[in-house]
Amino acid sequence: MMGSAMPRPVAYITARPAPIEVQIKHLGIPKARQKRLLAIMDQAWARVAKEKEGPLAGSDEVNEKSTNASAAD
Amino acid sequence: MPLPLINPNAVFLNIPYDDEFQPLFTAYVVGIYQLRLIPFITSGIPGGERRLDRILALIQSCRYSIHDLSRVEISPSSPATPRFNMPLELGLTITWAKMHPKRHTWFLWESLPRRIQKSLSDLDGTDVYIHSGxxxxxxxxxxxxxxxxxxxxxxxxxxxxxxxxxxxxxxxREAGSRNLYSASAFQALCLVALDAWRRIQADFKK
Structure with a gap:
């Protein structure tokens, strides 16, 4: 017989995070590589912005099924 | 022996390192950074007898941990073997948190409700977070x-x-890796996830 379920733990976070620049520095990625990666993401975010302007804007895909990452290579 | 220093924003991610899990891994890393927390994984830790010590040290340095047992199953390749790494690391974490409850909080995650009661009945009474895969x-x-x-x-x-x-x-490709869990790819994933947080905050301030 199953026991009564304990409430799920919840963490109320109050610790201040390090500034983002410090966190990026801690990753230890050379500047040139950072630039290349962020250029890739510039394009991705431009697409996201465009999609949100389209007919699907505001749609919630919270329950979309997980898909394999090896799409459109 | 002095207790290790804790990073109050660090989250140890105990997850399966397989291809099928990659979208969920990406969601964990992106989501953790959106919460202004920092994810840590064990994939960069080299093998050998010291590996377990290093994993334990990593758990001890993190204020939180997430243990995703959604893929604790028998591998399809021969010889069919259950995967024990995640339950082992969960066991280490529970012991550490029992000894030092103010230093560590652990969270159990699954894809299906009640599966944990079948796979790990000793944790009966522990309510889990269900991500539905x-x-x-x-x-x-x-x-x-x-x-x-x-x-x-x-x-x-x-x-x-x-x-x-x-x-x-x-x-x-940029990371020169086919494996998102490799140290180089994880580093890149962390950078773009941090950048995502920065972009979303900038939008809010507009």
Whole structure:
């Protein structure tokens, strides 16, 4: 017989995070590589912005099924 | 012996390192950064007899841990073997948290409700976070588990996930890796996830 379920733990976070620049520095990625990666993401975010302007804007895909990452290579 | 220093924003991620899990892994990393926390994984830790010591040291240095047991199953390749790494690391964590409850809080995650009662009945009575095997489920449950002021809405967290996931193959290529869990790819994933947080915050300030 199953026991009564304990409430799920919840963490109320109050610790201040390090500034983002410090966190990026801690990753230890050379500047040139950072630039290349962020250029890739510039394009991705431009697409996201465009999609949100389209007919699907505001749609919630919270329950979309997980898909394999090896799409459109 | 002095207790190790704790990073109060660090989250140890105990997850399966397999291809099928990659979208959920991306969601975890993106979501954790959206909560202004920092994810840590063991994949960069080299093998050998010291590996377990290093994993334990990593757990001890993190204030929180997430143990995703959704893929504790028998491997399809011969010889069919159950995967014990995640339950082992969960066991280490529970022991550490029992000894030092103020230093560590652990969270149990699954894809299906009640599966844990079958796979790990000793944890009966521990309520789990259920992500339903979807990135959206991971993000929604991260928001339920970790409460912090100024967390972006779920829809913006999904935008961040979609932006990163859409470019995973280019990120992997740039990292010179086919494996998102490799040290180089994880480093790149952390950078683009941090950048996603920065972009979303900038939008809010407009």
């Amino acid at each position: 979807t990135p959206g489920g991971v993000l929604a449950e991260l928001r339920n588990a970790f409460v912090r002021e100024d967390t972006p809405p779920l829809s913006r967290m999904m935008d961040a996930y979609r932006a990163v996931e859409a470019e995973i193959n280019r990120i992997l």
